[in-house]
Amino acid sequence: MKNNIKLYAIAMLMSLVAFNCNNDDDSISQPMGPDFSGTYAQQDQMGRPAVNTVFVSSGMKDAFNTTVPSNQNASFQAMFQNNLEALSPAYANPGDTNALGLDAGAFTGLLATDVLNVSLDGTTTFFDGTNVLTGRALADDVITVELLLIFGGEDFSENPGLSNDNVDANDKAFLTSFPYLASPW
Amino acid sequence: MKNTKFLMAAAIVAIATFVAIAADHIDAPAVQGGTSDITDFYAFQGENTSNIAFVANVQGLLGSGSDTQNAAFDENVLIEFNIDNTGDNVEDLVIQAIARDGKMYVFGPTAPSQTGLNSTIATNATNQLVVDITPYGQSANVESSGGMMAFAGPRDDPFFMDFAQYGQIIAGNATSFNNPGADTFAGTNVLSVVVEVPKSMIGGTGTINTWVESKRRQ
Numbered sequence: 001m002k003n004n005i006k007l008y009a010i011a012m013l014m015s016l017v018a019f020n021c022n023n024d025d026d027s028i029s030q031p032m033g034p035d036f037s038g039t040y041a042q043q044d045q046m047g048r049p050a051v052n053t054v055f056v057s058s059g060m061k062d063a064f065n066t067t068v069p070s071n072q073n074a075s076f077q078a079m080f081q082n083n084l085e086a087l088s089p090a091y092a093n094p095g096d097t098n099a100l101g102l103d104a105g106a107f108t109g110l111l112a113t114d115v116l117n118v119s120l121d122g123t124t125t126f127f128d129g130t131n132v133l134t135g136r137a138l139a140d141d142v143i144t145v146e147l148l149l150i151f152g153g154e155d156f157s158e159n160p161g162l163s164n165d166n167v168d169a170n171d172k173a174f175l176t177s178f179p180y181l182a183s184p185w
Numbered sequence: 186m187k188n189t190k191f192l193m194a195a196a197i198v199a200i201a202t203f204v205a206i207a208a209d210h211i212d213a214p215a216v217q218g219g220t221s222d223i224t225d226f227y228a229f230q231g232e233n234t235s236n237i238a239f240v241a242n243v244q245g246l247l248g249s250g251s252d253t254q255n256a257a258f259d260e261n262v263l264i265e266f267n268i269d270n271t272g273d274n275v276e277d278l279v280i281q282a283i284a285r286d287g288k289m290y291v292f293g294p295t296a297p298s299q300t301g302l303n304s305t306i307a308t309n310a311t312n313q314l315v316v317d318i319t320p321y322g323q324s325a326n327v328e329s330s331g332g333m334m335a336f337a338g339p340r341d342d343p344f345f346m347d348f349a350q351y352g353q354i355i356a357g358n359a360t361s362f363n364n365p366g367a368d369t370f371a372g373t374n375v376l377s378v379v380v381e382v383p384k385s386m387i388g389g390t391g392t393i394n395t396w397v398e399s400k401r402r403q
Contacts, residue, residue, distance in 0.1 A: 036283070040402050040403070044216045069274040070273060116396060121390055121391070141345075165350065179325055179379040183324075
C-alpha cells in the first residue's frame with residue numbers, strides 16, 4: 001500500500017510536469033505557467049486589405065468577419081458584385097474588365113474569398129507592375145492598386161481622379177531587418 | 186469600360202456604405218475600437234529570403250504619447266495567423282500569439298486541433314517561443330528560436346491613405362483625390378505582432394493562402 005501511494009505520488013508529479021501545471025492540481029507546490037486553457041471564438045478576420053470595408057454591405061460586416069473563408073464565396077460573392085457594379089458602373093456592361101482582365105463576376109469571385117495569396121518562391125507583393133497577388137509587403141500602395149482595379153478600367157486610364165489617392169508611401173521609413181515596421185510615434 | 190461614363194452619384198451612394206475606410210481598421214460594429222479589432226495584415230518574404238514574415242496589427246489609430254503608452258494587448262484575445270497550403274482555403278497550419286503578463290507567447294506553425302471559428306491554444310506545438318512585449322519608447326525586443334523570430338509591441342501604423350479626402354468625396358464635397366494627397370494615418374500607432382518563420386515550416390514552395398483572425402476567450 002505504501003509503495004502504491006508512492007508510485008501514485010510520482011505519477012502525479014510526472015503528470016504535473018508533463019502538463020505544465022493545471023490550475024486544479026494544487027496539492028504540490030510548483031511554479032505555475034500561464035493558463036492557456038479555454039476556447040477562443042472568432043471576432044475579426046482579414047486577408048486582403050480593405051475588402052470588408054469596401055465590398056461588404058453595412059449590416060453584414062460582422063457576419064463576414066465570422067464566416068470561414070471556404071464559405072465566403074457562396075455567402076458573399078453576389079453582394080460583392082452588386083456593390084462593385086454600384087460603385088463602378090462600367091462593370092455592369094457585359095465584357096467590361098479591369099486591368100487584370102477580370103470582369104465583375106471574376107473579380108468579385110476572387111475577392112469574396114478573403115485570403116492573401118503568398119508565394120513561397122520569390123517576390124512577395126500585392127502588385128508591383130509585374131507580380132500580382134504574391135503577398136503583401138509593407139510598402140505596397142494597396143489602396144491605389146485597389147482603386148485602380150475598381151475605377152481604372154482595362155488600362156488604368158479611366159477615372160484618374162478616383163483611381164489614386166496620391167499617398168504613395170508610409171510616413172516613416174520601414175526597416176530592412178526584423179521587425180521591419182518603424183518605431184512608434 | 187470605355188463607353189461608359191462614370192456615375193458619380195451612384196458611386197457616392199455605394200461608397201456611403203463603407204463604415205470607414207482603412208485596410209481593416211474599425212471595419213465592423215462588433216470589433217471597432219476594441220482590443221480585438223484587426224487593423225492590418227501583411228505577409229512577405231523576409232530579409233532572409235528563406236523566410237516569410239507575418240504581421241498582424243490591432244488597436245489602430247493610437248496617438249503618440251499616453252494613448253500608445255496606455256495601450257496593451259488583451260490577454261483574452263488570441264491573434265491567429267492561418268495558413269492553407271493545400272488550396273482549399275481551410276487552414277492546415279496556424280501560428281497563435283497571445284499575451285500573458287508582459288510576454289507574447291507564440292505557438293506554431295502547427296496543425297490546429299480544429300479548424301474554423303473556435304480555437305484552443307496549441308501549447309504542445311513543437312514550434313514555439315516567447316518574447317517580452319516591447320514597452321513604448323524602448324528599442325525592439327526580438328526573440329529567436331529554431332529559425333523563428335517574434336516581436337510584439339507598439340509600432341508606427343504602416344498603413345497609408347488619404348482618408349480625409351476620401352471622406353470629402355463621400356460627402357459630395359469633392360469629386361477627386363488631391364495631388365499630392367495627405368496621409369490620414371500619419372503619426373498614428375498600432376500594436377503589432379510580427380512572426381517570421383522558415384518557408385520550410387509552412388510548405389516550402391508554391392503558394393499559400395493566409396489570413397489573420399482575432400479570437401476572444403469564451
